[in-house]
Amino acid sequence: MNTAHPRLNFSTAEITGATVHEKRCTVADMQGYYRDEPARQHLDPGKLVYRVQAWLPAPEGQEGGLFLGTTLIEPGRVGDEYFMTKGHFHLNRNRSEFYITAAGSGALILMDENGRTVFEPMRPGSIHYIPFHCAHRVANTGDSLLSFLACWPSDAGHDYGTIASRGFSARLRNINGTPALVEVA
Ligand code: S6P
Ligand code: ZN
Numbered sequence: 001m002n003t004a005h006p007r008l009n010f011s012t013a014e015i016t017g018a019t020v021h022e023k024r025c026t027v028a029d030m031q032g033y034y035r036d037e038p039a040r041q042h043l044d045p046g047k048l049v050y051r052v053q054a055w056l057p058a059p060e061g062q063e064g065g066l067f068l069g070t071t072l073i074e075p076g077r078v079g080d081e082y083f084m085t086k087g088h089f090h091l092n093r094n095r096s097e098f099y100i101t102a103a104g105s106g107a108l109i110l111m112d113e114n115g116r117t118v119f120e121p122m123r124p125g126s127i128h129y130i131p132f133h134c135a136h137r138v139a140n141t142g143d144s145l146l147s148f149l150a151c152w153p154s155d156a157g158h159d160y161g162t163i164a165s166r167g168f169s170a171r172l173r174n175i176n177g178t179p180a181l182v183e184v185a
Pocket of ligand 1: 087
């Protein structure tokens with residue numbers, strides 16, 4: 001079992017250590033996720049949108065373990081939408097998750113299986129419970145790095161396909177300087 005302990009930086013939520021894996025997501029990886037695809041194509045495809053540092057001390061898919069991860073989202077926009085994570089349902093729909101914001105300001109966007117989408121503002125110290133059966137995505141609505149710590153069950157799994165093909169029922173857009181959810185027609 002891989003349990004060498006990583007370290008947490010409480011200001012940024014960054015986790016470091018030999019057992020931490022990092023996943024990076026660039027503008028090129030976000031193809032199809034934004035309303036304004038020409039605006040996305042205008043940006044440098046190699047530009048970093050977000051990265052995830054994850055510590056997986058139990059085998060993936062095994063019931064009973066917990067995973068810890070930090071997501072760091074760069075400030076930026078694609079058209080009037082913010083830099084954001086792809087978003088997913090958990091493959092095991094009845095698996096929930098905690099998010100705790102460390103730095104920056106953002107929005108946790110939640111969509112239930114009936115297609116009802118809401119968002120919760122994120123700011124340093126805010127704690128968010130993602131109920132089971134809810135798709136989740138985070139947008140950086142500020143002008144500095146947004147970082148948050150996440151904890152989820154090792155058998156949650158990730159269903160990216162449903163969001164990649166159908167999206168959320170509403171998009172978080174910058175409307176006259178304020179983040180607002182706008183239903184997708
Ligand atoms: C995992 C958890 C987070 C996300 C991360 C990136 O269940 O919700 O660690 O993986 O915020 O988002 P995404 O949608 O690209 O996985
Ligand atoms: Zn998740």
